[in-house]
Amino acid sequence: AQSVTQLGSHVSVSEGALVLLRCNYSSSVPPYLFWYVQYPNQGLQLLLKYTSAATLVKGINGFEAEFKKSETSFHLTKPSAHMSDAAEYFCAVRAAGNKLTFGGGTRVLVKP
Amino acid sequence: GAVVSQHPSRVICKSGTSVKIECRSLDFQATTMFWYRQFPKQSLMLMATSNEGSKATYEQGVEKDKFLINHASLTLSTLTVTSAHPEDSSFYICSARLAGVRLAGGRGGTDTQYFGPGTRLTVL
Numbered sequence: 092a093q094s095v096t097q098l099g100s101h102v103s104v105s106e107g108a109l110v111l112l113r114c115n116y117s118s119s120v121p122p123y124l125f126w127y128v129q130y131p132n133q134g135l136q137l138l139l140k141y142t143s144a145a146t147l148v149k150g151i152n153g154f155e156a157e158f159k160k161s162e163t164s165f166h167l168t169k170p171s172a173h174m175s176d177a178a179e180y181f182c183a184v185r186a187a188g189n190k191l192t193f194g195g196g197t198r199v200l201v202k203p
Numbered sequence: 204g205a206v207v208s209q210h211p212s213r214v215i216c217k218s219g220t221s222v223k224i225e226c227r228s229l230d231f232q233a234t235t236m237f238w239y240r241q242f243p244k245q246s247l248m249l250m251a252t253s254n255e256g257s258k259a260t261y262e263q264g265v266e267k268d269k270f271l272i273n274h275a276s277l278t279l280s281t282l283t284v285t286s287a288h289p290e291d292s293s294f295y296i297c298s299a300r301l302a303g304v305r306l307a308g309g310r311g312g313t314d315t316q317y318f319g320p321g322t323r324l325t326v327l
Contacts, residue, residue, distance in 0.1 A: 135318040
């Protein structure tokens, strides 16, 4: 069975600082991994996805994530945080039947 | 592209009534849609998989007679919460699967789920 763990339910960063959100996965098969962002009272927006092509995946809004098989990780980064990055971020792994299993989410607070 | 809409965005109803939520894929056809439930400050929990032209598949612990799902067309799935009670109050989110490139091994390729904006249900 596939699962994901997001380390840290809350992350606080200063505007302009590096954003690093951690995601570790468990999968019995090569995984397909996703990062989604959720703004308050809204649905989820796809940031980026890993589908076994390049291990460094670039997404929208300046985010990128690196797939590291040896560490079973898929951490999300952005070099310079913006106030508009304040949101909840979810890592997900695709399981059988195209179902997604989500991590617990990480809420990002950006300080001016 | 790949836009999914939900209607209504908010609904307040009395206990015992039924509420229908619509999920539409606006610019693509989706043979599969998914319904999730999200409690405050929690992650998304998959409730059921909705397949066009066939019965929905429910996750363990989800009452199929309470949460009726109909996937009538390739662009519309509906979730009806029957005889709603206050404990059914939640944020309901749907997603639609956009089929991607098929890869060797038949593992679904680059299929991606696109999510609707969610429906906030409050049962009084």
